[in-house]
Amino acid sequence: MPTAPTVVLVHGAFADAASFAAVVPTLLDDGLSVVVPAVPNRSLVGDAAYVASVVRQIEGPVLLVGHSYGGAVITVAGVEENVVGLVYLAGYALTEGESLAELQGRFPDSDLAQALVYRPYPVEGGDDGTDVYVDVAKFPAVFAEGVDPGLARVLAVSQRPLAGAAFGEPASAAAWRTKPSWGLVSAADHTINPEVERFGYSRAGMTVREVESSHLVMLAHPEAVVELVREAVRATSA
Template structure:
């Protein structure tokens, strides 16, 4: 190859490399325009139930991380969640289901958290815990089939799990969730919120209208008190599993507000 041809080849190759590099640098910048999504599960389950929501959000270009909180104590669960928040590249939309709502209410005070999304979740005020929120149920409210504590942990009665927690899931799915329950620490139910993040940050709330674990009227009261943007959908307590599109759509509403604010 002559020196002239080699020079032309080098120039073309170098230009192509520059274009590739500029494209590569543009891709993370585009991705950074969207906030990260952090999903927090509740009691009796682990993070695998978020799979459907995760797939939708990932397909739409979001960075998504699922917290595997141990549900042993509120302090432990908040610490695990905050470690995940710290690892995210930018602002975070923090999402909690059920008891996960207590976790995000406390962990959401982290400066990286831009907004909160509650999915059929507890949204406690200062000094409140799961125990204080459930101690005076409304007359006629369904009673979750919680078995007596064993070694400081709680489980749901397997034979009643589907009806109370997952009535709108296929029988084999609900049965698997019942058989794979994660023991919920009694201490976690007593963990009180020190400062509710929803007082300082925008929040969204999905009410599951057929919930037999956290009664829908209680969900409405908590969401109203938090000043949340509320949507309601048919669904059991496992609405995040049975209706992942509805859940993902609400999360994207919250994320879009963060994206607009960042521009």
């Protein structure tokens, strides 16, 4: 019998592990092992190190699935030896030495640029850091269009912010160079310009699928996400 990889779902900015709630039950029903860690969203270096530590504690092969900023995280963490594949969901596929800001800067801004809110947070022994949120009033249209309005309202006030410093940190590795990769483009994305997604996926030579979806594709179109993860699982099962 083939050994299926453990599926590790990595959330992005302005969301948390619950953003995968619509896909986890189906993956579990498929008999897959699933892990959904809470990413600190403090720095690309630190977040990738944290996810890598989770991966190292899993016996056997791992398939990393990253949404949005989580795509940047798995790009770095995916160099772990037991990672057998990468799946990007409306995500950033950086190359070595490239930051989120640099990749985004090659393309016109999305609606997100005018919807960001900045708030300080304390840093022990240093100056305050800056947390970045999506304006609560703009969150449903910019981030969660197509998601149940009642759920979108809850998500808007329970965001997990991303530290502003993470936008400028360069990726130290690009795991897609050595690991098979899949990318899902959210073609109606107002958070990340879909051209950013297409460019990163094409550069990496990924297997690419597109769905007419907002940024939170896992909640707006969970069936498309599940099918892509299943495809990757089949391809990477030993």
